[in-house]
Amino acid sequence: MYKLKKRHLLVMLLFTLWASNSHSAINVFACEPEWASLVQILGGEKVSVSSATTALQDPHHIQARPSLIAKARRADLLVCTGAELEVGWLPLLLRKSGNGRIQTGQAGYFMAADHVTLLEKPKILDRSQGDVHADGNPHVHLDPHRIMLIAEALAKTLSHVDPDNQSHYQNNWNNFKDKWSRAITKWQQQSQSLQGKKIVVNHNSWVYLEDWLKLERVATLEPKPGIAPSSTHLAQVLTQLKQQQADMILYASYQNDKAVRWLAQKTHIPVVALAFTVSHDEDLFQWYEGILNQLLDVK
Ligand SMILES: [Zn+2]
Incomplete structure (x- = not known):
């Protein structure tokens, strides 16, 4: 009887240790689904990640809702795009979270754009x-090349925030690097026919997709961003397109398509609604595959 009890206690103790260990995943607050997916790939079971926005939302404009503030309060790490994409809502969210770990300059503050060079940097800043x-x-x-640089920096940040699992993040980064480079090679071969295609955007x-695939933007529907x-x-855009035909009109599926449809009706240029980011049932790899296939399907 005594023996059995002792064994029982030991089992309980081991279970408690295992349970507390399995709950030691770090909490990551991502602003956009693409970074949530990257964190998941690099962190695996050592991270618990949620995204503030979905593929159906405009990441430039969301509300700093109480549920998001509560999530930010618990986060060990914040992973966002930066470069002012979230300037309309993230500063308020960070302030309201009262979480010192994820404030600017802290170990738990990661902005993807800080790790790559940016295109279209204005020579003169004119908010008008x-x-x-x-x-x-x-x-x-x-x-995808910038994603690679961001992933490397993110793996280092994960190790920094959670040093006990450094080798885990390092291994996942090595695996990702191999898989992602092979994917880039494959995508570049597949998409050669897209080079020089003339596009109209909303x-x-x-711009980064255009730069990577060598697409040529001939018109933008928004007169100013x-x-x-x-x-x-x-x-004006219509007149211009009558002189110089474009191959497709691209817009992000979360955006209003009124102007796009109007133009398509007038010009008969095919319209492509691309998912601007990873959906809930896919990862970064699948999202890239998806948009490339959509572009290649345009006849
Ligand atoms: Zn923008």
Whole structure:
């Protein structure tokens, strides 16, 4: 009887140790799904990650809701795009979270854009030109080479925030690096026919994709970033496209498609609604595959 009890206690003790260990995952607050996916790939079971936005939302504009503030309060690490993408809501969210671990300059503060060079950095900062980002275009997740640099920095940050699991993050980074480089090679081969394709865009969301795939942007529907097109501006774009035909009109599926549909009807240029980021049932790899396939399907 005594023996049995002792064994029982030992089992309980081991279970408690195992349970407390399995709950030691660090809490990560990602601003966008692409970073949540990257954190999940690099962190595996050592991280518990949630994203503030979904693929159906505009990451430039969301509300700092109480549920998000509560999540930010518990976070050990914040992973966002930076470069002013979240300037409309993240500063308030951070202030309200009262969480010292994830404030600017702390170990738990990671901005993807800080680890890559940015395109479209304005020479002169003029806010009258619309939602101009002083640091450059923040939509860096559409270039797989930049994703690689960001992943390397993120793996280091995870090790820093959670040093006990450093070798785990290092291994996952090594695996990701191999798999992602092979994917880039494959994608570049697949997408050669896209080189030089002329595109019309709604917002300057795709500059990194254009740069990577050598797409040529011939018109933008927003006259200034973040400003909806007026009918005068649309008429100008239409005149321009009658002289120089484009191959496709791209927009992010979360964006209003009114102007896009109008233009497509007038010009018969195919419209492609691309998912701007990873959906809930896929990862970064699948999202890239998905958008490339959509672009390749345009006839
Ligand atoms: Zn933008």
